[in-house]
Amino acid sequence: MTNPFPIPPEYREVSTADLAMIASDLPNVADRIGGPSSALHVTEVSDGNMNAVWRITGPEGSVIAKQALPYIRVIGQSWPFPVDRITYEHRALSVQARHVPQYLPRVYDYLPDLGLLFMQDLTPHVVLRHGLIAGTHYPKLASDLGEYLARSLFYTSDMHLGTVQKNMLADAFSGNAHLCETTQDVVFTGPYWDAPLNRITQGQQARADALRADVPLKLAIAELKHIFCTSAEALIHGDLHTGSVMVTAEDTRVIDPEWSFIGPMGFDIGALLGNLLLSYFSQKGHTTGADDRGAQRKFLLDTIVGVWTAFDTGFRQLCRTKPGPLLHQKVLSETDQGAFVDRRLAAIFSDTLGFAGAKMIRRIIGISHVEDFEMITDIPLRATCEAGALDLARQLVLDRTRLAGPQDVVSLARQIDGTYPARNRP
Amino acid sequence: MTNPFPIPPEYREVSTADLAMIASDLPNVADRIGGPSSALHVTEVSDGNMNAVWRITGPEGSVIAKQALPYIRVIGQSWPFPVDRITYEHRALSVQARHVPQYLPRVYDYLPDLGLLFMQDLTPHVVLRHGLIAGTHYPKLASDLGEYLARSLFYTSDMHLGTVQKNMLADAFSGNAHLCETTQDVVFTGPYWDAPLNRITQGQQARADALRADVPLKLAIAELKHIFCTSAEALIHGDLHTGSVMVTAEDTRVIDPEWSFIGPMGFDIGALLGNLLLSYFSQKGHTTGADDRGAQRKFLLDTIVGVWTAFDTGFRQLCRTKPGPLLHQKVLSETDQGAFVDRRLAAIFSDTLGFAGAKMIRRIIGISHVEDFEMITDIPLRATCEAGALDLARQLVLDRTRLAGPQDVVSLARQIDGTYPARNRP
Structure with a gap:
């Protein structure tokens, strides 16, 4: 070719x-x-x-x-x-x-x-996805990634930059369009039809077919794709899954921003939370006689809440201390600015949940899968793990404006996970 | 300097x-x-x-x-x-x-x-604003402008273009950032504080003060400003008021797109509808013994409905006949595509109303006014006309997601206009 x-x-x-x-x-x-x-x-x-x-x-x-x-x-x-x-x-x-x-x-x-x-050379760091599969806890992970998101997104957004600076930044990344198109295809399109390179776990065909026939879901995904195409909020990493993070107990590094462009903030936060949720649902496939992974599941849900909370706190703080022309002090009092930031964060949270769900679905019925599930060699158990993840993902996409905070997501994840008992659990 | x-x-x-x-x-x-x-x-x-x-x-x-x-x-x-x-x-x-x-x-x-x-040289065309002040009807105006909006916005949007083409288009206009910043300032910021170059009609101070203290309004305006900064939907004209349109009874031309950039579609449609509404509220200041302007007022409201209807019809038609990658036929059936376009048009309508209201307010309490009102030499009457326009504008901004269609806007305009009797009407 x-x-x-x-x-x-x-x-x-x-x-x-x-x-x-x-x-x-x-x-x-x-x-x-x-x-x-x-x-x-x-x-x-x-x-x-x-x-x-x-x-x-x-x-x-x-x-x-x-x-x-x-x-x-x-x-x-x-x-x-x-x-x-x-x-x-x-x-x-x-x-x-x-x-x-x-x-x-x-x-x-x-x-x-x-x-x-x-x-x-990040040593002795490991890829976060591998660490999570191995059952390792990272106590600083949530606050580090929340701060990474708050600062990297705020400083490259209209909350901080004027339009001249923002447009110069957009110009520097607009040439990365083919990668944006590829993301659109593999995340928002391919999973929802019989694209030739899609893969599924054995026994998952009925679920894949159901999702591909689910009109409300597909309309919500089309809306998310539209947001991905048109919402020029900030310089985003563009592929912030747990394979793009390298960690030790003390240190967190985000690598591989080759998919970066000026896009919606929620796409980065959602990619991260979605992949943490994939890890959560995969845990019952990684139990051993010595470890039922209960602590790891709790750590993952705490991390999801912690990432959002640290992002939210950091972003609010930056809006107060480094506001750009959008937060115009002559028009909005400090209280009013807080109310405006509340609304922005609610919108970012809603985008985050939608993109998290889309990223989860695409890793189960699309072209590219995750080791969290792929390493579960008991295929029926893997399918059970994936089923819970798909159920939550669908609900995140459909209810993204109705879930109020990360605690709602955690409750829902627990509830759905409970409906899929692990037949092979020791 | x-x-x-x-x-x-x-x-x-x-x-x-x-x-x-x-x-x-x-x-x-x-x-x-x-x-x-x-x-x-x-x-x-x-x-x-x-x-x-x-x-x-x-x-x-x-x-x-x-x-x-x-x-x-x-x-x-x-x-x-x-x-x-x-x-x-x-x-x-x-x-x-x-x-x-x-x-x-x-x-x-x-x-x-x-x-x-x-x-x-557009001859014998006149500036639409002047024609409307003179009381002239333009029978083709609504369908012409609706088609202009549908085609100019659709063909430069993600509904038609792939990301590579869209980004090339965005690059070609991103250098126009200073004009975007000026729009942000004069439309979304200046009117809401005591900016030195603001002007108001005598007797309007209390209303201006009330708007500048209206926190829900200012928060909604901040959200619209955020949409203006981040919503990269299509190549928009950027200043589509009735002074940017030249007309005869048979012909319609849109001039002066020097403020153009890749922005929200509703900013163009809203500028146009907002300026038609300003003309509507100004009509009782232009009555003569021979003409109570009733017919002109009806023509203006019909035109508002007609512009949106022609835009809506034309845009839907183009989505069916010239769909881009966003309207992916393998994922969305023809019916589903229709449902997706319904949602897009509802979002564009909501943006349109918000921007219409913002454009109306800024022409009454901001730096730059319109001849529709300025030519009314009876100052109390002018203030009465402006008061109705401000009331409607505020409601459009605050209720932009609740008004379902152009007919709702027309009813509201009629109702508000009725509460401000023209003391000087013959």
């Missing part, structure tokens, strides 16, 4: 040997790892669906190199994809570094001709 | 003598007017607030020349304004010419270095 996207003329897929040479020539990278290229050790550590990733280790330290391929890595040349997505990742990391450097990998260098980004 | 906006290096304010020379050198212009520059007659016909406008007449015809000045014409050098606004006007006319050429002035040439645009 011919690649329809422009590829930089100097572009080539780099090899491990190339990388040692390239890295040792870049002062900011060489400073981190030390030694000549012959002293460097390069290992491929590709993990996500999209890109090639290496760890480069030298006498003094290590860095991560990430290259965008002209196609989707896990699929191959048959699905061409724009190399310049990594330019937007680099750009998003640069913008966000002004507001949330403590929650990002540090960037050492970027070579646009090769679509090659050199970043901090 | 130093001008903070870039001015093209070759820019100068042109004179009538310049214009004859320039026009005769431009083949597309010379073709329209004929003759050497010595045979041309140039008359300044500036009318709007912003720009300088001339009619250039030659042996074979006439054209209009319009130059953007580096300041607001009616205010002067003390209010600098970007010359490149006319680049966006030219660009908007070019985009719209693909969809609604029959409702636009034809463009003959554009000289960006001089911010100078050569357009069709």
Whole structure:
């Protein structure tokens, strides 16, 4: 298949040997790892669906190199994809570094001709999704991610910026349109018809068919897709699932903003909460004789409440301390501004729930699934776990304006989960 | 005051003598007017607030020349304004010419270095606002403007375009940010505090004070301002009042899209309906012994219903015949698509009413007023007319999600107008 996207003329897929040479020539990278290229050790550590990733280790330290391929890595040349997505990742990391450097990998260098980004090696961090599957608690996770969301979204929105600044930011990301279109397709369209690459767990066909025939749901999803297309609220990460977060007990980093664009805030918050809910519903597939995962389920629900609460608190605080022209002090008193922010947060919460539900559904009946469920080898049990997640997701989408706060979501999740007993639970 | 906006290096304010020379050198212009520059007659016909406008007449015809000045014409050098606004006007006319050429002035040439645009001389057209003040009926007006709105908005929206095309369009207009900021200020901010350039009719202070202390109103206006800033629905005209429409009994043309950007559809429709409502409330100030303006008032209310109905019909038709990726046939049946479009139109109607109300209020207690009221020399009568308009406007803003259709607006307008008897009516 011919690649329809422009590829930089100097572009080539780099090899491990190339990388040692390239890295040792870049002062900011060489400073981190030390030694000549012959002293460097390069290992491929590709993990996500999209890109090639290496760890480069030298006498003094290590860095991560990430290259965008002209196609989707896990699929191959048959699905061409724009190399310049990594330019937007680099750009998003640069913008966000002004507001949330403590929650990002540090960037050492970027070579646009090769679509090659050199970043901090986050060690001993693990991918949050894997940590949650393993049953690990992260006590700082909720407050860290809530603050990341509050600051990264507020500072790039009309709540803070004037229109000239906001439009310049929008211009810097509008070229990432093919990735936006792909998101629209895989999240809001593909799951709702028999798209050729959709997958489902065995035994799930009747549920998938029911969702694909569910007109109120499909209309609500179309409305969410319209919001995704038209609501230019803030610079969003665009793919903030639990595979885009790296954690230790003390530290939280958000990686991979290659899908970033100026979009609705609720899409980021919803992606995160939706994936935490997927983890919640998957837990009964990960029980062992020693661990019934009750504590982990509680931790996940607490984290959902905690993320929203920290976001809400941080966002309100920033609206008070760093207001832009939209919060005009001559027109709105401090109390009135608070009331306006209340309304904005209610709207963001409603979007959040809708997008959370859409993200959950697409990970169960769409093209791309999550390890939280895929690692459950007992297929009927996996299907039971997924069924609860689908029920909640549908209700989040349909009732997104009626649920008042995260506690309502948690109650609903508990209630629905209770209706699906785990036949295989010890 | 130093001008903070870039001015093209070759820019100068042109004179009538310049214009004859320039026009005769431009083949597309010379073709329209004929003759050497010595045979041309140039008359300044500036009318709007912003720009300088001339009619250039030659042996074979006439054209209009319009130059953007580096300041607001009616205010002067003390209010600098970007010359490149006319680049966006030219660009908007070019985009719209693909969809609604029959409702636009034809463009003959554009000289960006001089911010100078050569357009069709619309004769014998008059400015719609003046025609309405004079008591003239325009039988085709409602269907023409409804079709202009349906086509110009649909074809530049996500209902038709894919994201790549939509983002390219957004990029082409994002540089017009200063004009967006000015709109935000004069429509949504200035009227709601004692901004230095606000004006009111004598006797109106208590009403202005009441509106400026009306917290529910100000919160609803802040929400509308947020929609204006973030809702990237379509390429909108951005200033579609009755002074931006030129008419005869048979022909309707929309001029002056210098405020254009990718914004909410309801801002254009609301500007138009709001200005028709201002005309309605002004009519009792324009009665004569021979004409009580009853027929004109009915014509205006019929036009309001007719514009919305024609927009609604045309927009639905285009969604059926030219759907874009948002209206995905594999997901939504024809009936479901209809239901989705119903919801979109309900949301657009609600935005329309809010913006209509905001535009009405700003023309009575803000910086820039309308001749519909200003030409009423009996000041108490003018204040009475304005009072009805303000009452309706406030209700449109507050009840914008509760009014179901244009007929509700018309009933409300009639009812409110009835509570303000014209003391001076003959």
